[in-house]
Amino acid sequence: AQSVTQLDSQVPVFEEAPVELRCNYSSSVSVYLFWYVQYPNQGLQLLLKYLSGSTLVKGINGFEAEFNKSQTSFHLRKPSVHISDTAEYFCAVSDMAGNTPLVFGKGTRLSVIA
Amino acid sequence: EAEVAQSPRYKITEKSQAVAFWCDPISGHATLYWYRQILGQGPELLVQFQDESVVDDSQLPKDRFSAERLKGVDSTLKIQPAELGDSAMYLCASSSPKDRQETQYFGPGTRLLVL
Numbered sequence: 001a002q003s004v005t006q007l008d009s010q011v012p013v014f015e016e017a018p019v020e021l022r023c024n025y026s027s028s029v030s031v032y033l034f035w036y037v038q039y040p041n042q043g044l045q046l047l048l049k050y051l052s053g054s055t056l057v058k059g060i061n062g063f064e065a066e067f068n069k070s071q072t073s074f075h076l077r078k079p080s081v082h083i084s085d086t087a088e089y090f091c092a093v094s095d096m097a098g099n100t101p102l103v104f105g106k107g108t109r110l111s112v113i114a
Numbered sequence: 115e116a117e118v119a120q121s122p123r124y125k126i127t128e129k130s131q132a133v134a135f136w137c138d139p140i141s142g143h144a145t146l147y148w149y150r151q152i153l154g155q156g157p158e159l160l161v162q163f164q165d166e167s168v169v170d171d172s173q174l175p176k177d178r179f180s181a182e183r184l185k186g187v188d189s190t191l192k193i194q195p196a197e198l199g200d201s202a203m204y205l206c207a208s209s210s211p212k213d214r215q216e217t218q219y220f221g222p223g224t225r226l227l228v229l
Contacts, residue, residue, distance in 0.1 A: 004156075032216050036220075041223075041225060042222055042223070043118075043120075043205055043220035043221050043222045043223045044157070044205065044207075044220040045220070046217055046218075046219075049216070049217065051216060090156050090157075092156075094216065098211065098216065099145045099164070099209055099210075099211050099216075101147060101159040101162055101170065102149075102157070102159075102218060104156030104157050104158070105156050106154070106155055106156050107154075107155070107156050
């Protein structure tokens with residue numbers, strides 16, 4: 001079984017400042033890793049994913065994440081945030097069996113302040 | 115771009131009533147998931163289908179919840195009777211076993227409020 005811990009429930013940040021949203025996971029098997037974003041009253045949109053290869057993954061909207069196997073982490077970063085980045089961000093894992101359910105963290109609420 | 119469709123978007127009901135949610139996955143996606151997202155939490159799996167067959171319903175409260183995907187395309191999730199604790203967002207997602215990119219695509223969700 002897998003579990004995901006998002007270390008911060010809320011992150012306030014000023015517009016144009018950098019941000020890091022932290023995610024740690026636990027699993028007895030190798031996993032795929034994902035970050036999703038959710039805007040109010042909407043479904044989840046995939047930001048980026050790590051399946052294999054380079055540990056630095058680039059996604060949409062200028063976000064990137066780095067997979068660290070030894071630290072079992074997959075932190076999300078953006079060098080300069082915009083007001084429009086205000087949303088809920090979810091880290092998720094799935095095992096490598098293929099088409100298996102995602103296990104999500106509890107989410108981090110990113111609030112960008114003008 | 116193909117999308118997962120869900121209806122209704124919002125539903126208000128009284129406890130002990132029956133409710134039903136509908137999901138139409140992306141065309142060709144054989145795998146369909148229903149997740150429940152309680153306010154302030156991440157989504158949690160309720161049921162997973164592969165074509166018309168249930169793969170995993172271990173977290174589905176079977177005394178009141180049921181799910182079906184009769185023709186292996188669209189799916190219905192039903193709650194009868196609804197309880198106050200069922201108030202949540204119900205999310206449908208789909209994926210293709212042929213897609214080695216392992217991506218699940220989510221619909222807009224149905225927000226349920228039980229009074």
